[in-house]
Amino acid sequence: MAAAPHLDVSTDPVLPHRSRIGLLLWFTTQWFLIPLGFVGQVLMVLTGQSHVSEVLDPVRAFLSPYKLVLRLSRSRAWHERYLDRKFARISQEIKQQRFSFRTRFCHEFPLLPERESDTKTGVRLKSREIGVQLKPRYYRGLTVGTLKRLAHAHHLDFDTSRHLTLGIDLFLLPEARLMRHTAADESPSATSGQRSVAPVLPLLPRWALLLWFVVQWIVIPLEAVARCLLLAFKLVADADGANSDGIDPRRAVSRATSPRSLRFQMSRDPAKRRAHLDRKIAGLAEQIRTQRFTLGTSVFHAPRWNARKDSKGLTLRPRDYRGLSENTIEEIIASHGLRVSGDDTSLRIWEGHLWTELA
Numbered sequence: 001m002a003a004a005p006h007l008d009v010s011t012d013p014v015l016p017h018r019s020r021i022g023l024l025l026w027f028t029t030q031w032f033l034i035p036l037g038f039v040g041q042v043l044m045v046l047t048g049q050s051h052v053s054e055v056l057d058p059v060r061a062f063l064s065p066y067k068l069v070l071r072l073s074r075s076r077a078w079h080e081r082y083l084d085r086k087f088a089r090i091s092q093e094i095k096q097q098r099f100s101f102r103t104r105f106c107h108e109f110p111l112l113p114e115r116e117s118d119t120k121t122g123v124r125l126k127s128r129e130i131g132v133q134l135k136p137r138y139y140r141g142l143t144v145g146t147l148k149r150l151a152h153a154h155h156l157d158f159d160t161s162r163h164l165t166l167g168i169d170l171f172l173l174p175e176a177r178l179m180r181h182t183a184a185d186e187s188p189s190a191t192s193g194q195r196s197v198a199p200v201l202p203l204l205p206r207w208a209l210l211l212w213f214v215v216q217w218i219v220i221p222l223e224a225v226a227r228c229l230l231l232a233f234k235l236v237a238d239a240d241g242a243n244s245d246g247i248d249p250r251r252a253v254s255r256a257t258s259p260r261s262l263r264f265q266m267s268r269d270p271a272k273r274r275a276h277l278d279r280k281i282a283g284l285a286e287q288i289r290t291q292r293f294t295l296g297t298s299v300f301h302a303p304r305w306n307a308r309k310d311s312k313g314l315t316l317r318p319r320d321y322r323g324l325s326e327n328t329i330e331e332i333i334a335s336h337g338l339r340v341s342g343d344d345t346s347l348r349i350w351e352g353h354l355w356t357e358l359a
């Protein structure tokens with residue numbers, strides 16, 4: 001309790017307000033700058049110079065009329081009320097590890113840094129928990145003490161050791177995380193020997209699946225043609241063909257959704273999703289062992305070279321394991337003698353690479 005007043009000692013804001021002229025200028029020009037930036041990011045992804053997660057960065061900079069008025073007013077009380085509502089929503093979503101479309105669209109999701117155990121209780125905390133990153137534009141004009149007070153009111157915290165001008169990563173307070181994991185351990189599924197954890201990726205809304213099924217017949221052919229043209233240009237300009245993997249036209253076709261796949265993705269039944277992944281891994285495991293890949297596998301699960309062995313692995317797409325927990329995915333993969341390699345976030349966010357299990 002005595003440490004709380006200490007946070008408000010500094011009356012200087014983390015970042016000063018943007019000038020009113022600059023805000024009005026951006027609000028006016030964003031209507032054509034954002035589409036241009038979006039097209040530029042798509043071209044960079046197609047040429048392998050950017051990651052697909054960065055495509056929406058220009059769109060996230062959109063300034064709505066409400067936020068324009070809020071930032072023009074420079075009212076601290078109004079800004080605190082706005083941020084308080086935002087923290088309340090983010091806190092609830094982090095506790096459930098289920099994020100709304102609005103949150104997924106506007107924010108990035110960092111992983112909780114590795115921690116062996118809680119220093120006070122010695123209880124091991126789950127380290128691979130997702131937080132929410134808040135861009136500086138949300139807290140310009142506010143002090144660090146104000147941010148801490150608003151965050152702590154909703155059981156959130158962020159690291160003040162990093163430069164706050166780069167953004168803040170919001171996670172649950174250690175006490176709130178401990179209570180959350182203790183409650184999970186005491187749940188019926190935990191006491192019966194089953195580990196209850198959140199899905200590595202949430203299920204996509206049905207309307208989004210239907211929308212993609214309709215527009216894919218136009219988007220995928222255009223993207224495939226664009227990739228072929230870029231690949232031809234790359235090969236002509238660079239005889240070695242270096243870094244041409246990111247332009248592979250198969251990446252466009254691999255996003256196609258068949259009516260059967262659409263029916264599966266519309267399902268919310270975990271048992272059906274486990275059975276689907278089990279059948280999928282069983283088929284891929286046999287092809288990995290024989291190193292003979294069908295045309296469909298080559299397109300939808302683009303083979304990857306294994307650096308340690310003269311063999312290829314396959315790419316596991318997110319739609320095959322959405323809605324399943326990390327433990328379930330690893331158990332199914334291991335049951336067929338395979339393993340997932342890559343960085344710590346490959347399977348959680350984008351894709352994992354399947355290899356045969358080493359002896």
